[in-house]
Amino acid sequence: xxxxxxxxxxxxxxxxxxxxxxxxxxAQLKIEIxxxxxxxxxxxxxxxxxxxxxxxxxxxxxxxxSDLEGSGRFKAMARSAMxxxxxxxxxxxxxxxxxxxxxxxxxxxxxxxxxxxxxxDFELLNALTGQQLANPRFTGTAAAVRDAAHRCSxxxxxKILGIRGAFATRIAYVSVExxxxxxxxQLVVADADGANARVILESHLPIMSPAWSPDGQxxxxxxxxxxxxxxxxxQVSTGTRRLVSGRAGINGAPAWSPDGHKLLVTLGGSxxxxxxxxxxxxxxQLTRLTEGPSIDTEGVYAADGQSVYFTSDRSGGxxxxxxxxxxxAKPRRVSFESAYNARPRVSPDGTKLAMVTQDxxxxxxxxxxxxxxxxxxxxxxxxxxxxxxxxxxxxxxFSGIEGGHSILQRVSVDGQTSQRLRADSADVRExxxxxxxx
Amino acid sequence: MRKILSVMLLASVMALVACAHKPPxxxxxxxxxxxxxxxxxxxxxxxNGAVGAGGANAAGGEDIGGPTEGILAxxxxxxxxxxxxxxxxGTALISAHAHYLVAHxxxxxxxxxxxxxxxxxxxxIGLGERRAQAVRRAxxxxxxxxxxxxxxxxxAERPAVEGxxxxxxxxxxxxxxxxxx
Numbered sequence: 001x002x003x004x005x006x007x008x009x010x011x012x013x014x015x016x017x018x019x020x021x022x023x024x025x026x027a028q029l030k031i032e033i034x035x036x037x038x039x040x041x042x043x044x045x046x047x048x049x050x051x052x053x054x055x056x057x058x059x060x061x062x063x064x065x066s067d068l069e070g071s072g073r074f075k076a077m078a079r080s081a082m083x084x085x086x087x088x089x090x091x092x093x094x095x096x097x098x099x100x101x102x103x104x105x106x107x108x109x110x111x112x113x114x115x116x117x118x119x120x121d122f123e124l125l126n127a128l129t130g131q132q133l134a135n136p137r138f139t140g141t142a143a144a145v146r147d148a149a150h151r152c153s154x155x156x157x158x159k160i161l162g163i164r165g166a167f168a169t170r171i172a173y174v175s176v177e178x179x180x181x182x183x184x185x186q187l188v189v190a191d192a193d194g195a196n197a198r199v200i201l202e203s204h205l206p207i208m209s210p211a212w213s214p215d216g217q218x219x220x221x222x223x224x225x226x227x228x229x230x231x232x233x234x235q236v237s238t239g240t241r242r243l244v245s246g247r248a249g250i251n252g253a254p255a256w257s258p259d260g261h262k263l264l265v266t267l268g269g270s271x272x273x274x275x276x277x278x279x280x281x282x283x284x285q286l287t288r289l290t291e292g293p294s295i296d297t298e299g300v301y302a303a304d305g306q307s308v309y310f311t312s313d314r315s316g317g318x319x320x321x322x323x324x325x326x327x328x329a330k331p332r333r334v335s336f337e338s339a340y341n342a343r344p345r346v347s348p349d350g351t352k353l354a355m356v357t358q359d360x361x362x363x364x365x366x367x368x369x370x371x372x373x374x375x376x377x378x379x380x381x382x383x384x385x386x387x388x389x390x391x392x393x394x395x396x397x398f399s400g401i402e403g404g405h406s407i408l409q410r411v412s413v414d415g416q417t418s419q420r421l422r423a424d425s426a427d428v429r430e431x432x433x434x435x436x437x438x
Numbered sequence: 439m440r441k442i443l444s445v446m447l448l449a450s451v452m453a454l455v456a457c458a459h460k461p462p463x464x465x466x467x468x469x470x471x472x473x474x475x476x477x478x479x480x481x482x483x484x485x486n487g488a489v490g491a492g493g494a495n496a497a498g499g500e501d502i503g504g505p506t507e508g509i510l511a512x513x514x515x516x517x518x519x520x521x522x523x524x525x526x527x528g529t530a531l532i533s534a535h536a537h538y539l540v541a542h543x544x545x546x547x548x549x550x551x552x553x554x555x556x557x558x559x560x561x562x563i564g565l566g567e568r569r570a571q572a573v574r575r576a577x578x579x580x581x582x583x584x585x586x587x588x589x590x591x592x593x594a595e596r597p598a599v600e601g602x603x604x605x606x607x608x609x610x611x612x613x614x615x616x617x618x619x
Contacts, residue, residue: 115594149482179600180596180599181596205596207593208559224592227499227548227590249567250591252560266560272567272568272571272589274567295564298558311560313564318557319519324616343560356557356558382555383600386559404600404601404602413496
């Protein structure tokens with residue numbers, strides 16, 4: 001999608017130096033459930049069989065259990081209560097599992113295929129009817145067993161709830177350690193459950209506004225490493241990155257076009273008036289989208305790519321506006337519920353808008369139904385910020401302050417379930433949920 | 439884990455310095471900001487790798503001490519919530535630095551705008567810039583040359599003090615006058 005530019009010889013030296021650095025994250029996120037549905041689906045996830053260490057030390061059933069329970073919509077049977085551990089559907093004595101109160105039973109196994117490849121197979125069984133609902137196989141390297149476990153969770157979630165699961169996805173976030181003025185900023189990429197956290201950029205000056213490309217391969221972000229804001233795009237798997245905007249004044253709020261060819265950016269110029277521009281990543285051509293002395297920022301494309309939602313204080317305080325991409329288009333205000341609405345994010349299906357809204361003395365995450373205009377506040381914190389939709393549209397991840405620290409939180413769009421993702425030592429913020437892997 | 443990471447980062451910084459033919463002049467930026475992905479390719483990364491980055495500004499100068507006599511030792515102008523209006527104390531401080539800059543036309547300052555943490559982060563970048571620009575305009579009105587002034591907004595990203603209440607917020611809503619090379 002993004003053409004790599006020829007390397008300049010002088011950067012080879014730098015490149016070799018970077019190559020020795022493993023990107024371990026210093027702060028691991030832990031998930032805690034803060035609210036769940038009152039009638040979670042009871043399910044037994046039997047420990048998977050593994051032949052000859054094929055599972056690479058990953059407890060597949062435990063990963064699935066953690067995913068499903070972490071969603072707030074399932075309750076897993078305790079292992080200690082299981083009287084047998086079948087790994088194939090034909091070995092399941094359904095009456096026993098049904099009598100133990102389970103609606104569903106999951107059995108499976110990990111087998112070595114040779115050549116470093118392994119297969120994860122499982123059967124999802126309806127404990128009430130005995131019917132087999134799914135028996136997929138995921139194959140990959142031994143290192144990908146954990147990812148395969150998340151894919152199992154995705155299938156189970158979808159078969160039972162009718163919503164595509166988003167467990168086998170990733171998030172990016174900013175982690176900050178140390179006290180002012182000596183703070184350290186890290187850009188981290190992790191699995192959706194917080195595991196496998198990896199630092200992809202570190203600086204003693206701020207890093208902010210990460211944004212995933214539509215193919216989930218690149219992150220655009222703002223870095224102040226040169227003591228002014230600049231926008232970079234970085235390929236997550238290789239670390240390859242390009243400076244795409246280091247113009248005078250503010251370079252901020254990057255957001256990708258749905259085709260991944262353009263970035264919506266905020267540029268302040270030397271006069272310091274932030275306006276929205278479309279930056280073509282292929283030609284570097286800039287097209288101005290908004291005018292005037294107001295703060296226009298935090299642009300994001302509508303799902304169809306034909307218009308843009310953004311924050312502007314043109315009417316006084318910050319509110320959300322929508323503007324078409326055609327020349328001469330005029331912005332139209334779309335938020336009215338509060339004196340402060342900012343940072344719009346569009347749901348993957350294009351029907352909802354998440355935003356930061358002032359609610360009394362608090363800043364919270366609200367979701368507006370775009371067809372009806374009705375709004376609902378989903379979070380309960382004092383200083384909630386940076387909402388980002390899961391690629392299945394069912395959850396929103398955001399940041400909030402708790403116990404004096406910035407933590408990540410997730411809430412389902414129906415408001416029924418929520419979880420906390422806390423790091424031990426760092427403030428974590430600006431979470432962005434990656435799109436589904438293709 | 440944190441210690442290991444620090445050691446690895448330190449090692450890589452040293453390796454970077456050792457590898458580069460000419461260490462970058464602005465070591466603060468280049469040596470501390472890293473792309474540590476395994477097998478990383480820094481494709482045009484860094485200040486010199488500008489791709490389509492026309493008109494890069496000159497705000498990245500190295501900090502120098504600047505004057506310390508009397509009121510000039512003070513470098514911070516504070517603001518009310520959601521405001522870029524300069525209060526009388528701020529006006530006096532700006533005026534003192536403006537006179538000094540007029541008398542020392544070889545000196546440059548970077549005006550760093552900041553906000554408290556409330557609300558959304560990129561909107562706060564806009565607010566911080568508005569504060570820095572207000573100080574810049576006040577200095578221009580007092581005869582400081584445009585070439586002596588640059589602005590940057592850190593929004594809520596670089597608080598002066600930690601804390602999540604008004605006592606911290608009031609210290610973080612500020613413009614810092616930073617003398618640079």
